[in-house]
Amino acid sequence: MNEILQGYNFAYLDEQTKRMLRRALLKAVAIPGHQIPFGSREMPLPYGWGTGGIQVTAAVLGPNDVLKVIDQGADDTTNAVSIRRFFAKTAGVATTTDTATATIIQTRHRIPEFPLSENQILVYQVPQPEPLSKLEPSRGETRRMHALAEYGSMHVRLYEDITRFGHVAISYDYPVMVGGRYLMAPSPIPAFDNPKLHMMPALQLFGAGREKRIYAIPPYTNVRSLDFDDHPFCAGRAPHPCGLCGSETSYLDEVVVDNKGGRLFVCSDTDYCETRRAAGHVGADA
Amino acid sequence: MPVALVGFADPVLDAQACFRAVLDAMARPGSIHQVGGTLVAPASLCPAAAAVVLALVDGETSIFIDPAFADAADWVRFHCGVAPTPDASVAAFVLAPDLPDLRSLSCGSDEGPEDSATVIVQVAALGEGAVYTMMGPGLQYPRTFRATGLPVDFVARWAENHKLFPRGIDLILCAGDRLAALPRSLSITGG
């Protein structure tokens, strides 16, 4: 355990705030996919830096946890490093970039490529928790629509895409039905990651700081991406192997490598790519 | 009678450990967790039930305490900073020595199904006794669960609760220093 920064509460938040978050988290697990309002607290990081995810992690985290933080799949961005350092200082927890070693993984915009286990919790940073927000701006009205499971307008919106483009033109934050009851925003993960939400052995917790909502998917819960009999859900992936590790199944980022328009496709999950390279896998551009 | 002023030995870390146990219990229905082993609880309360109360209850929520646990009222008032409510039908937490009539408690609304009671029930034993089979979120396959001290008509009473979903009551069963949880989303057979 690291030295804990003096003068702070364990994991920064005061005990009353943690209890409030914990009560909300238990109800979120009992009602999979339903958004629970909570009294979001000011955090020493601006909105957009994952204050919702940070508050959930702070409420859950204990001294024996091992924390991993990823941002778009990478452990080494400023955002991921800041959050990891924040919890190392305020809670003294061990941190890691190794997916398999982590007990809690806080993520922005990706689900790790390596399958997660029953001993892990995945915490998502969520900018917009309301899947109906683009169709219905009124909070009161979306609450009513969830209460009645009135999701026809979302089906209509997706079908309009199919009519116009031949497919659903949503590549991130693709809406899902949780447990056959609640329409849920999976946060801006690529649609490629949606199948991993389904029957995941790990507990999935979602925190939206600005919008003050918490929701959850318990382990082994049915999660279905919205689709149609004649247009089944299809998770897209760039048709290339990773240039560094040669993976033909991972989600790829396209990076510009020089000023002559040279491009390289590499795994967005840096731990996955490094682990494969360490095991001897070599891509064409390595 | 003087109130035993002993709560968690480490209020921050013990509360966190207890919460994680309840979270995992709720996420994996029927799994049994140890909590509160070192806690000096009021005589009528088992350590697990006392630990759950300390970890989750404060002045921002409400708790109804069954008259059988009258000796715990002052202890709760002191440690949680909240006066127990005399009206079970509005309580967010209900602390009871056996399963109360779930229909008499708050089960939330269609828009706010989370505004519902969590019932902390003290039972004789977990992991032995009547055999129940459960299915629902958190379970990859149907799972059996054993408990001593639930009423003979528990399965029928639970079915009434489950069919209210997403409204409904969530249970935390406590025996000695062990607990398990049954969220409303579960369907339960057997008994």
Ligand SMILES: [Zn+2]
């Ligand atoms: Zn790679």
